[in-house]
Amino acid sequence: MKRSIAGSFLIYGLLGSLSVLFLAPLAWMVSTSLKPLPQTVSLPMTWIPRAYYATIDGRRLEVSRDAEVAPGLWHVTEFSPTTWFTHKPVTAIVPAAQIETVIRPRWGNYPQALAVMGGGSLDVDPSLLPDHPFAASADSDVSFWTFLANTLTVCVLGVIGSVASNALVAYGFACVKWPGRDWFFALTLATMMIPGPVLMVPLYTEFRAFGWVGTLLPLWVPAFFGGAFNIFLMRQFFLTIPGDLTEAARIDGCSEWMIFWRIILPLSKPVLAVVALFTFLGGWNDFMGPLIYLTRKHTFTLALALQSYQSRHNGVEWNYLMAASVVVILPIVVLFFLTQKTFIRGIATTGLKA
Secondary structure: OOOOHHHHHHHHHHHHHHHHHHHHHHHHHHHHHOOOHHHHOOOOOOOOOEEEEEEEOOEEEEEEEEEEEEOOEEEEEEOOHHHOOOOOOOEEEEEHHHOEEEEOOOOOHHHHHHHHHOOOOOOOOHHHOOOOOOHHHOOOOOOHHHHHHHHHHHHHHHHHHHHHHHHHHHHHHHHOOOOOHHHHHHHHHHHHHOOHHHHHHHHHHHHHHHOOOOOOHHHHHHHHHOOHHHHHHHHHHHOOOOHHHHHHHHHOOOOHHHHHHHHHHHHOHHHHHHHHHHHHHHHHHOOHHHHHHOOOHHHOOHHHHHHHHHOOOOOOOHHHHHHHHHHHHHHHHHHHHHHHHHHHHHHHOOOOOO
16 A cells, blocks of 8 residues: 555655654764864853954954953953963953954864874973863874774774684574574573673683783684574574575585585675674773773774763863764774665665575
């Protein structure tokens, strides 16, 4: 039955409204990353980054609007982060009509945010240290690119281990008949019911005994031992592959390894891509694992480096924190949009056969 025009309008309107609702935090983060610090905490909140200029003592200066002292009169302060500690900022009370407003995104927040994390040079005179508020990271020789390399190492090795180990186990559960197969599969699924916090102490004790605490090994080695959810996902996809193909291959003399490598894997690209994407996103966004196992700064991942940057200062500089956050999440957003077609196909075609 065809959907009516009013019904379609209602559905698309509801979906559009929900999309705006879910995109609002992302839009706020991007907007905040392009603002100067005073505008990040101003009320009422402004979405568009602006710069304010006023002529004080014959000079046209960029200022921050501090407070409206009377109707139409603003108390303004010279705004220049790089000269906060070189001279006393100029203050004045000027009429609102004399304040020039210009739309001005602060793209410089992004390199400055990476500099504070350790990924660039500070945009201040070193002689001002240690008084400058950005000086806390100047003594660090760990760059943003080190954090990125650590994160990519964890994600890439995790993807390789997860796809290889889960595919092998799932093939054994789906395409090879052996005594007790269904019972072992049920036992594998039962491990999904074990809460993660229950395993933290035993795993930490085990990895400490191996001497792995303080390295990246605990973050990617477990991926080579499979996971119940990914095994279930792959098994359900493998069951949709006609059994006649594998039986014909066995009759022709193919070993199980050849069947797995030459027949099953080439037909299973969608589900392999889904598992790889899930694993990559999980490794990129993982915070608890690095927090528990990583003890040295040069081994930090991006998630842990971002938290370390946030807690480094007494006050939160929201513009730089949001700029760093945008840089951290941008790669996975781009990755999802590039792979969404394969991702949806892999999910949609999984489990069609019981």
